Amino acid sequence: xxxxxxxxxxxxxxxxxxxxxxxxxxxxxxxxxxVAITSIRPSGDLAAGNYFGIPSRFAGFENYTAVFRDSPIGxxxxxxxxxxxxxxxxxxxxxxxxxxxLAVYKFRANLILFFLFVAGNFIPFxxxxxxxxxxxxxxxxxxxxxxxxxxxIAFQTGFCTLFMRNFIKSLPFAxxxxxxxxxxxxxRIFRYIVLxxxxxxxxxxxxxxxxxxxxxxxxxxxLVQGQHAMPVTAGLYSLNxxxxxxxxxxxxxxxxxxxxxVLMFFLMQKHFIAGLTLGATKG
Amino acid sequence: xSSTVPATSSxxxxxxxxxxxxxxxxxxxxxFSIYVIIPIFESIWISFYDWDGLGAKTWIGxxxxxxxxxxxxxxxxxxxxxxxxxxxxxxxxxxxxxxLFLNQTVIGIRLYKSLFFFPFVISQVVVxxxxxxxxxxxxxxxxxxxxxxxxESIAILADERYVTLGIIAAGLWPQIAYCMILYLxxxxxxxxxxxxxxxxxxxxxxxLLWNIVLPQLGPAxxxxxxxxxxxxxxxxxxxxxxxxxxxxGSSRVLSFYMYEQALSEYGYRMGYGAAIxxxxxxxxxxxxxxxxxxMLMQERNA
Numbered sequence: 203x204x205x206x207x208x209x210x211x212x213x214x215x216x217x218x219x220x221x222x223x224x225x226x227x228x229x230x231x232x233x234x235x236x237v238a239i240t241s242i243r244p245s246g247d248l249a250a251g252n253y254f255g256i257p258s259r260f261a262g263f264e265n266y267t268a269v270f271r272d273s274p275i276g277x278x279x280x281x282x283x284x285x286x287x288x289x290x291x292x293x294x295x296x297x298x299x300x301x302x303x304l305a306v307y308k309f310r311a312n313l314i315l316f317f318l319f320v321a322g323n324f325i326p327f328x329x330x331x332x333x334x335x336x337x338x339x340x341x342x343x344x345x346x347x348x349x350x351x352x353x354x355i356a357f358q359t360g361f362c363t364l365f366m367r368n369f370i371k372s373l374p375f376a377x378x379x380x381x382x383x384x385x386x387x388x389x390r391i392f393r394y395i396v397l398x399x400x401x402x403x404x405x406x407x408x409x410x411x412x413x414x415x416x417x418x419x420x421x422x423x424x425l426v427q428g429q430h431a432m433p434v435t436a437g438l439y440s441l442n443x444x445x446x447x448x449x450x451x452x453x454x455x456x457x458x459x460x461x462x463x464v465l466m467f468f469l470m471q472k473h474f475i476a477g478l479t480l481g482a483t484k485g
Numbered sequence: 486x487s488s489t490v491p492a493t494s495s496x497x498x499x500x501x502x503x504x505x506x507x508x509x510x511x512x513x514x515x516x517f518s519i520y521v522i523i524p525i526f527e528s529i530w531i532s533f534y535d536w537d538g539l540g541a542k543t544w545i546g547x548x549x550x551x552x553x554x555x556x557x558x559x560x561x562x563x564x565x566x567x568x569x570x571x572x573x574x575x576x577x578x579x580x581x582x583x584x585l586f587l588n589q590t591v592i593g594i595r596l597y598k599s600l601f602f603f604p605f606v607i608s609q610v611v612v613x614x615x616x617x618x619x620x621x622x623x624x625x626x627x628x629x630x631x632x633x634x635x636x637e638s639i640a641i642l643a644d645e646r647y648v649t650l651g652i653i654a655a656g657l658w659p660q661i662a663y664c665m666i667l668y669l670x671x672x673x674x675x676x677x678x679x680x681x682x683x684x685x686x687x688x689x690x691x692x693l694l695w696n697i698v699l700p701q702l703g704p705a706x707x708x709x710x711x712x713x714x715x716x717x718x719x720x721x722x723x724x725x726x727x728x729x730x731x732x733x734g735s736s737r738v739l740s741f742y743m744y745e746q747a748l749s750e751y752g753y754r755m756g757y758g759a760a761i762x763x764x765x766x767x768x769x770x771x772x773x774x775x776x777x778x779x780m781l782m783q784e785r786n787a
Binding site: 203204205207208209219220223226227230231232233234236237240248251253254296297299300302303304306307309312313315317318319320321322324325326327328329330331332333334335336337352353355356357359360363387388389392413416417419420423424435436438439442449452453456459460463464467468471475478479 | 506516597601610694711763
């Protein structure tokens with residue numbers, strides 16, 4: 203193990219570590235802690251200049267109620283779910299198919315297609331912006347949830363295919379070979395032999411794509427204009443313009459908007475990290 | 486031969502292995518082509534036109550690119566992008582440092598690791614708002630600290646000298662967390678025998694890290710560099726949220742300037758915007774090519 207475990211170090215190192223660890227965490231999360239405290243501060247505190255002290259009283263309840271009651275943030279959050287969930291299903295579904303194709307079959311264009319998916323996934327969004335916006339407008343999908351979903355599915359397919367292909371490559375190929383010898387059709391091999399083994403990859407990828415799409419801001423501003431289809435990221439930004447210097451509301455709104463991916467992360471931590479660090483250990 | 490089986494099934498039976506991959510690939514490939522591959526070429530094509538997004542397009546050749554050469558704002562954006570790229574890469578060693586600090590087995594360390602990773606999970610919009618508050622003059626936490634230490638109050642986001650640095654610092658917060666998690670996974674998988682053997686030989690501290698541990702962390706370092714470079718060149722959200730490119734356009738980056746030209750109150754100059762996007766794309770392609778060549782070499786070795 204590297205570095206040397208503190209258990210083996212001198213006693214003073216051990217003690218120092220137990221003190222420094224929580225301190226480091228507090229410093230690291232200081233901006234976030236500040237926002238969390240601000241979100242439960244009564245507005246009077248801010249007017250009176252009490253920005254950093256203990257809140258004069260707990261106003262979390264009224265701040266969070268105000269955010270939901272006086273702003274459409276609840277609606278924005280609903281929109282975010284309506285964009286995120288179909289995207290996760292669509293992108294992961296398509297990637298299961300194309301990842302299988304690229305991992306299992308040997309054909310001439312295989313590597314070229316694979317790297318096309320990989321490269322597409324790295325390009326700057328701006329090179330797509332004008333044509334995608336134009337296409338969405340012409341299809342009558344501008345300013346709608348489905349316009350956003352279709353784009354996200356297509357774009358995420360690149361990353362998801364890379365992920366799935368590498369995962370299926372690591373499965374034992376003998377399984378597929380022996381099924382072929384038995385005369386099992388290619389579709390049944392996919393459906394009944396490979397797909398059940400892909401569960402951990404599907405779980406990891408779903409959590410990741412959920413977070414990516416939930417947190418998307420750029421496409422939400424390019425493809426959506428009005429409140430009715432606006433996801434929470436773009437919504438929060440427009441609310442920020444209305445709540446000038448009402449930092450207790452901005453803070454509460456930020457925390458509300460951040461909650462779903464945060465919960466997702468804590469509930470599915472193992473999958474999340476497995477997905478994110480794929481490739482960090484081997485090859 | 487297949488002449489004994491019915492004609493319809495025989496073609497399929499004979500060619501199943503050859504056709505199946507294309508059928509599996511079709512839905513994903515069609516979607517990806519329509520929304521990603523084709524638009525890249527369309528953008529390049531649009532960059533040779535003068536177009537407001539609605540009316541007719543007028544062919545103007547390389548006039549958009551010629552205009553870029555003389556555009557002060559373009560150079561500011563390019564300079565800021567380079568600054569982003571260089572400073573953002575600090576996330577890689579910083580992430581390694583945090584990972585080394587946390588790679589222990591004391592009680593509760595798993596929760597510590599999760600909480601250190603936290604900034605990566607929240608949206609950049611929220612990160613931007615958090616840091617805007619953190620930097621806000623008078624009532625921001627950091628400004629208050631600076632004032633206590635130096636006695637001067639600095640409005641980071643309103644000062645042309647510090648604004649881009651302030652935004653990059655906000656971006657580093659989640660990026661360090663990302664690199665940290667890559668390195669923690671890498672550290673988890675290094676070969677303990679090699680490390681112990683090197684310890685027996687008297688290696689420790691820096692030399693152990695540099696000669697034994699880091700080479701084994703190669704894959705993690707590679708991915709950390711890839712995601713950091715891409716992240717730096719893609720930076721848009723934080724600039725848009727924290728300053729909207731200001732003050733006086735001094736915190737613009739190429740991705741933001743492109744958006745501004747194509748879609749904001751400055752007018753709908755789609756062709757000019759596309760030209761900026763093409764420049765950004767070309768810069769990105771240099772890195773993408775390097776990454777792909779490396780991945781290709783690994784595929785060949787596998």
